[in-house]
Each structure stands twice: as C-alpha cells, then as structure tokens.
Amino acid sequence: MVERLFEPLCRIEQTMGVNEKNxxxxHFTLDQVDFLNRSPRYPEWRKAVADIFARLDPLLEDEITRAGHSRLVVVIAPAELPVGPDRMWLRIRQHGKRVPLEAPEDVADYLPLLLTGASRKGAAGSIAAKYAAKGDAYDAWAVEANASLVGGAEHVVALSYERLRDYRARLMSEVRHIVETQEVRGPRQLSAKLKDLKIRASEGDVSRDLVLAEFARAILLSGNGTLLVNNTFVEWSTVQAVRRARPSVAIVSFGIRNKIKPFSSLLIYADQDTTNPIPTQMDTLGTYVDLEIFYQYIWQEFEKYAEYRRNTAYLFVGEGMDELLAIAPPDFPLLAATKPAKLAEVFASMKDWMNL
Structure with missing residues (x-):
C-alpha cells in the first residue's frame, strides 16, 4: 500500500537525479528549494506530492475529528471602535448567532467578568489560566495588542505587542544597521543574520522558553508589518499559533492602531514615531475596517484544521457592547440563552464547554 502510494513520486525523483548527496x-533547506526550482520536472514533482496528500489527508482528518475534544476561541475588539454591534462581524455573522448581553455598570469590569467570571477586585483566574492548569504545554494562548489579559499565569502562552516594546525597538535598530552598513548578498545571508537577533531576558518573559523566544523573533521579523502595527502582530501571531501549536484555548485581543504613516521598504524596520515628523494619531475607523477582515481570517484559519471543526466555540466580543457573536456547535450552552446573558454566565458557559 505505502509503496504503491509513493511509487509515482519515487519514479519522478529518480529522473530528477535525487540522491543522498543532494x-x-x-533535510529540506534552501539547497533543496534551489534544486527543485532548477528541475524541468518540478511541476510533475509537485503534482505527485499533492496526489499523495489528497489521499492521506481525508483519512487523517477523520481520525483527528473522531478523537477531538472541545475547544474555545475568544476574539476581543477594543472599546473605542466607532460602531455598535449592528455593524460588527459583518463577514462572518451569517455563520453564528448574535447573543444579547447584560453589560456591567462599570465598563472596567467587562473583560474580567467575561474571562474570569469575577470583577477586577475578585482577581480570579482566566478561562485560559484554568485550562492551562492541566499542564499541557502550548495548549492555552493569550495574544494581545496591550498588556492586560492573563498576566503571569503558569503554562499560558502570553504574547503581548506592548510587552515586547523593548525587543521591537532593538530589532528595528539592528535590522536597519545590518541593511545599511553590511554587505548582504541575498536572502540566505540576511536570514542567517536575523536568526542571531534573539530576545533578551530583560525584553520579555517569552525569553525563558526557547521555543517561544524563536516564535516571537520569527513573528516580528516576518516583514509584513508586525513590528509596526499592533493588530497585524496579533493577527499573524494567532495564525502562526494555530498552524504550529493547535491550541485548545485561545484568547485574541485587538487594540486601536495608529494611523499608518508613509514609509519606504527600509523604513518598515524603523520606529515611525521618531523617523516621521507626522504626529501619531489613533485610527479608530481604520481599526474597525481592519478587524472586520481579521475576524474572518482568524476564524477561517482555525477551521482549516480538523482539530477545530464541529467542536470549537468561537466568541467574538466587542468590549463594552451588549451583544456578542457566537459561532459554535448546537450544544454550546450559550446558544440556548433566552434573555440577555450576564458576562459571568458567558464565562460559566465557556467553563462548562471546556469541562473545567
């Protein structure tokens, strides 16, 4: 069975000259990428690989789904957005149910009640912290633009754009120095130099974990704006966490981004506050537009993987709003609510869903 499955690929690789030496x-490095790109039979090779996975993936996904367990994703929008719940989650709302909420009198208690079931003074552990107490590494994540979600909860992977401020500043400075003063012949040489720019202990708690330290470095140096834009960092970190770790609980919290200033390809690695004379301004409308796209990106990214299909509750929340959007299996407790739910009741539904 295995021999028949891989026989077309092996035959093509023989004609391409694949051997133990090359x-x-x-091993799969840039040397192998170059080897493939130079081969006139590369399209045939890609098709043979795709055919193998086309036969394997359905079998693997069915097995993963059968062995699945309840999962939870909470996506939080900032309170400063210039719209109400009637203009939120427009790209994905048809997949879920808008659930009315009873918001607390003190807006500052909104997220604590949602994520811990208690007010700020209650100082209770978050849903991510409670799940992480089971002890599974990298299975509960909190990714945020600010620095207020989880704190130092053990076993929770906490990534904060704000808390990485010093690391981001050093990366921007050192990358600019490399590009401006050193001879970098191509992407391989630049990639090798960037790998040396590891986070220091004084620049963030993730430095204590080699895996997370490398994760943070790769996210910030991906070149797609994660160094400059808080919500781009949050979105891309979440996407990569799903691809690499498949967390069972994920709390994703966006902030308000600043208005984008004009910059060149080099200045993508520069501190915009110091290199551009244009005053920094918050962009609430631009943030709203961005997030409407990010909600869809994040939901679709989770749903790509069999681990999340048919067993994941997604809660899209706007801080301070009297509605949330729930995309969840029919047996998720909150979907049965017949009156506005208190935030502590939402927390209880999440807790029951995760068997905590």
Whole structure:
C-alpha cells in the first residue's frame, strides 16, 4: 500500500537525479528549494506530492475529528471602535448567532467578568489560566495588542505587542544597521543574520522558553508589518499559533492602531514615531475596517484544521457592547440563552464547554 502510494513520486525523483548527496534524508533547506526550482520536472514533482496528500489527508482528518475534544476561541475588539454591534462581524455573522448581553455598570469590569467570571477586585483566574492548569504545554494562548489579559499565569502562552516594546525597538535598530552598513548578498545571508537577533531576558518573559523566544523573533521579523502595527502582530501571531501549536484555548485581543504613516521598504524596520515628523494619531475607523477582515481570517484559519471543526466555540466580543457573536456547535450552552446573558454566565458557559 505505502509503496504503491509513493511509487509515482519515487519514479519522478529518480529522473530528477535525487540522491543522498543532494537531498539527505530528513533535510529540506534552501539547497533543496534551489534544486527543485532548477528541475524541468518540478511541476510533475509537485503534482505527485499533492496526489499523495489528497489521499492521506481525508483519512487523517477523520481520525483527528473522531478523537477531538472541545475547544474555545475568544476574539476581543477594543472599546473605542466607532460602531455598535449592528455593524460588527459583518463577514462572518451569517455563520453564528448574535447573543444579547447584560453589560456591567462599570465598563472596567467587562473583560474580567467575561474571562474570569469575577470583577477586577475578585482577581480570579482566566478561562485560559484554568485550562492551562492541566499542564499541557502550548495548549492555552493569550495574544494581545496591550498588556492586560492573563498576566503571569503558569503554562499560558502570553504574547503581548506592548510587552515586547523593548525587543521591537532593538530589532528595528539592528535590522536597519545590518541593511545599511553590511554587505548582504541575498536572502540566505540576511536570514542567517536575523536568526542571531534573539530576545533578551530583560525584553520579555517569552525569553525563558526557547521555543517561544524563536516564535516571537520569527513573528516580528516576518516583514509584513508586525513590528509596526499592533493588530497585524496579533493577527499573524494567532495564525502562526494555530498552524504550529493547535491550541485548545485561545484568547485574541485587538487594540486601536495608529494611523499608518508613509514609509519606504527600509523604513518598515524603523520606529515611525521618531523617523516621521507626522504626529501619531489613533485610527479608530481604520481599526474597525481592519478587524472586520481579521475576524474572518482568524476564524477561517482555525477551521482549516480538523482539530477545530464541529467542536470549537468561537466568541467574538466587542468590549463594552451588549451583544456578542457566537459561532459554535448546537450544544454550546450559550446558544440556548433566552434573555440577555450576564458576562459571568458567558464565562460559566465557556467553563462548562471546556469541562473545567
């Protein structure tokens, strides 16, 4: 069975000249990428690989789904957005149910009640912290633009754009120095130098974990704006966490981004507050537009993977709003609500869903 499955691929690789010298087992580097790109049979090779996975993926996904467990994703929008719940989650609302909420009198208690079931003074552990107490590494994540969600809860992977401020500043400075003063012949040489720009202990708690330290470095140096834009960092970190770790609980919290200033390809690695004379301004409308797209991106990214299908509750929340959007299986407790739910009741539904 296995031999028949891989026979077309092996036959093509023989004609391409693949051997132990140019393609050692368990190695796939830029050398192999170059080898493939130079081969006139590369399109055939790609098709053979795709055919293999087309047969394997359905079998693997069915097995993963059967062995699945309840999962939870909470996506939080900032309170300063210039719209109400009637203009929120427009791209995905048809997939879920808008659930009315009874918002607390003190807006400052909104997120604590939602995520911990208690007010700020109650100082209770968050839903992510409670799940992380089970002890599984990298299975509960909190990714945020600000620095207020989880604190130092053990086993929760906490990534904060704000808390990485010093690391981001050093990265911007050192990358600009590399580009401006050193001879970098191509992407391989630049990639090698960037790998040396590791986070220091004084620049963030993720430095204590080698895996997370490398994760943070890769996210910030991906070149797509994660160094400059808080919500781009949050979105891309979440997407990569899903791809690499498949967390069972994820809390994703966006902030208000600043208005984008004109910059060149080099200045993508520069501190916009110091290099651009244009005053920094918050962009609430631009943030709203961005987030409407990010909600869809994040939901679709989770749903790509069999681990999340048919067993994940997604709660899209706007801080301070009297509605949330729930995309969840029919047996998620909150979907049965017949009157506005208190935030502590939303927390209880999440807790029951995760068997905590």
């Amino acid at each position: 393609w050692p087992r368990r």
